[in-house]
Amino acid sequence: MNPIESSPLTRKLSTFVALSDVDLETLARFHRRRRTFLAGHEMMHEGQSNASAYILAEGWACSYKMLPDGGRQVINFQIPGDFLGLRSILFRTSDLSLEALTDIEASEVFAPDILGAFAEAPRLATAVLWASSRDEAMMVEHLVNLGRRSAVERMAHLLMELGARLNHVGIGDRTGFSCPLTQYHLADALGLSAIHVNRVLRQLREDGLVTFRQGKVTFNNFEGLQALAGFDTGYMDHAGPLLR
Amino acid sequence: MNPIESSPLTRKLSTFVALSDVDLETLARFHRRRRTFLAGHEMMHEGQSNASAYILAEGWACSYKMLPDGGRQVINFQIPGDFLGLRSILFRTSDLSLEALTDIEASEVFAPDILGAFAEAPRLATAVLWASSRDEAMMVEHLVNLGRRSAVERMAHLLMELGARLNHVGIGDRTGFSCPLTQYHLADALGLSAIHVNRVLRQLREDGLVTFRQGKVTFNNFEGLQALAGFDTGYMDHAGPLLR
DNA sequence: CGTAGGATTGAACGAGATCAAAGCGGGTGG
DNA sequence: CCACCCGCTTTGATCTCGTTCAATCCTACG
Structure with missing residues (x-):
């Protein structure tokens, strides 16, 4: 190589x-x-x-x-x-x-x-x-996220997108990834208050979908989360070389 | 030429x-x-x-x-x-x-x-x-708009941005522009319901800032609107040629 | 052991959504 | 020329999701 x-x-x-x-x-x-x-x-x-x-x-x-x-x-x-x-x-x-x-x-x-x-x-x-x-x-998806999805959906979508992106560069896997973000960062990205982010994370955890805790995101139910988020990888992975 | x-x-x-x-x-x-x-x-x-x-x-x-x-x-x-x-x-x-x-x-x-x-x-x-x-x-600004601004601010920002863009290509002027959008279009762009868009437009009109009516946008108070929207043209007009 | 940044929970509030119903204007067909 | 319709606008009443305010609780770190 x-x-x-x-x-x-x-x-x-x-x-x-x-x-x-x-x-x-x-x-x-x-x-x-x-x-x-x-x-x-x-x-x-x-x-x-x-x-x-x-x-x-x-x-x-x-x-x-x-x-x-x-x-x-x-x-x-x-x-x-x-x-x-x-x-x-x-x-x-x-x-x-x-x-x-x-x-x-x-x-x-x-x-x-x-x-x-x-x-x-x-x-x-x-x-x-x-x-x-x-x-x-990717930004277009974020726009959709902020404009038309509920707080829980937004969070689900963000976490899945981060997971997919990290996966692409060989970090983390389908079960989860380690994540240095605070709930304040999530709030500022999702247009929510930090307090509500906390509640949303609790709900996702209690529903057995994702767990966000001490710097670790764990996907407990990948398919369920994907369905909730309306997450489609289409905008992330693209076909091979266009110009040879 | x-x-x-x-x-x-x-x-x-x-x-x-x-x-x-x-x-x-x-x-x-x-x-x-x-x-x-x-x-x-x-x-x-x-x-x-x-x-x-x-x-x-x-x-x-x-x-x-x-x-x-x-x-x-x-x-x-x-x-x-x-x-x-x-x-x-x-x-x-x-x-x-x-x-x-x-x-x-x-x-x-x-x-x-x-x-x-x-x-x-x-x-x-x-x-x-x-x-x-x-x-x-421009999309970054839209993200800020959806994530962190109130309904009235969002509307003000969108109308000012459209005005500025049209101005750039020689359509409309500082007093306003003609605009084929319905309130449904505005709602779908701003992440609001069409009903609320209507109320927001009424408020902007009653406050003497902008009037949106029968395909015409009229700026009644340009500076006031700009202040409300937190609209900064910086992201729209850029310096001259970078490559000669 | 004290402290500070982050996480968590509760209670009250409010912006915006939703539901329901009229108006209004202009185009179409009778 | 009028009646009707359809898409858009406007308004009111109610409801809900998410915010705000106010504490308390962790836990890592000096």
Whole structure:
């Protein structure tokens, strides 16, 4: 196995576009600057300009927006293999904040790295467009979640999605996964109050569907949960390479 | 003025990436197949494969997802100049449905048109990535809207966003715009019931902020509405070309 | 052993949903 | 030209899900 192909990002992009050696070498340069962040560190702030992008190698992060009244909306949780802050480079200023939820290892990518890569290895632009569209499809599901599902359904859906995503990168399995989120994080992601999140989790536990406890999510009834959430993996896993 | 540059999509993409003559000619080929659709026509169905993409020239459309219980979540409204259904091509199958809200004129774009364009004129891939990221930023705002704002704030935000977007393409002005949406459409976009939408509109009208009536939106107090909505144009208008 | 951040529970409240029923306007067919 | 209908809007009454406020309880950690 070629070491140059080993990064999770490379694997992800290769599923869409067959990458040449030049593409792969260019991508490999994204991993020159390995950095670590401590849990709680704010890696990026809404409105910040000249922010870097990151490729998450280890740990969890979350992206969010604050409201004037102090409320907060979590946009997404980021797990290993995810690309963070692309828009902050494309638009020179970040439209959201980014916080490390655990201690994190990530590769820092500067704007010229990315823009240069698109110029030198144009297929990468297509590959990144694809990856970004996958994220967009996920966001569409989140929109449906917030707009049209009840609190219990929302929670079920979020937990299943996280499980499926972690599975994709080889973390956790069908029985569950370990999860550093607090009930406050869940609340901010689902548009609920932390108190209600607690009740919802209790209900899901008592109904024998999922258990969320001390950093562990356990699927007690995968099919039942899937049915409740209306969770369809369709928007997550996609067919093989489109461009050869 | 070069006729080849005249399409709204071309103008949009040019604001991010300086396009060469080859790029422009390639883009122009997107406009070979002009089609019209009647109001109410379903242009694309969730799960459909081999769907085309479209560049909207005239009229309004909306993208949505249906839920098993019959509920519906509108993801976005599309106005002239918008590119529709990119993901249906990138993923070979559409993750949402698309409906013409008015009679529509649009250019139909087939998968090979787009994928070929990315191969022949690689800068277009970067340009489309940028346009797609702009849409993503808009979706982030919608997420905040649904997750953390009250019904009145949501409505205010949606109406202001529509106004700003229409303004961008030369339709409507600071005083208002004409709007083919019914209260049901608004409800499905905002995660509310149509009945409550009606009450919210009444309140906004009585407070002298906006009037929504017989296909016309009138801003009675632009600044007040902006303050209520927490509407910040930052996520919509971006700086000039990043790639020269 | 004290403390702080997170989890849990109860009681009261409220925003928005749901149910039910009129109005209204414009298009269609008799 | 009128009567009818259908889709949309408007209003009232009631109900419910989720919030808010207020404590208390863990438990890991210094």
